[in-house]
Amino acid sequence: MARLIDAEPLRAKLTWLNEYDYLHVLNDIKSLPTVDAEEVVLCKDCKQFVETNALYDGECPKLRVYVNKDYYCWWGERKDDAEPVRHGHWINHFDDLFPEDSSVECSVCHEYEGIMANDNYCPNCGAKMDERREDE
Numbered sequence: 283m284a285r286l287i288d289a290e291p292l293r294a295k296l297t298w299l300n301e302y303d304y305l306h307v308l309n310d311i312k313s314l315p316t317v318d319a320e321e322v323v324l325c326k327d328c329k330q331f332v333e334t335n336a337l338y339d340g341e342c343p344k345l346r347v348y349v350n351k352d353y354y355c356w357w358g359e360r361k362d363d364a365e366p367v368r369h370g371h372w373i374n375h376f377d378d379l380f381p382e383d384s385s386v387e388c389s390v391c392h393e394y395e396g397i398m399a400n401d402n403y404c405p406n407c408g409a410k411m412d413e414r415r416e417d418e
Contacts, residue, residue: 288412291414293311322358323354323358324351324352324408325342325353325355326340326351328360328361329359329360330344334348338350342355352406354408368390368407369410369413370404370410370413371389371411371412371413372389373386375394388406388407388411390404391406391409393406
């Protein structure tokens with residue numbers, strides 16, 4: 283699966299290269315394929331979402347299923363009064379003694395995920411993981 287990155291910070295870090303190499307690397311970056319990406323709309327922020335008092339938070343008439351408010355799908359349409367998109371980053375918690383117990387923490391909701399959960403969005407709060415960390 284492709285990993286989305288913002289190429290501008292990468293370009294800014296390449297300043298240590300001599301001019302000839304810098305231009306070649308920039309051309310290589312520009313020639314790489316791009317992917318179509320869209321912002322995720324959580325169910326609670328979707329025009330389709332209907333709240334219920336059932337086991338789940340609501341239902342999606344479009345999908346004809348019950349859903350939790352923090353789910354999302356590709357049909358999501360942001361309603362006008364929806365919360366703004368939250369931005370965050372993954373905080374790594376590496377365990378040297380037991381690497382399999384390592385995890386990442388969302389900087390927004392502070393929920394922990396397994397070490398492989400380095401996704402572009404937090405599955406717990408929906409925050410977009412595009413924020414720059416202080417240690418970068």
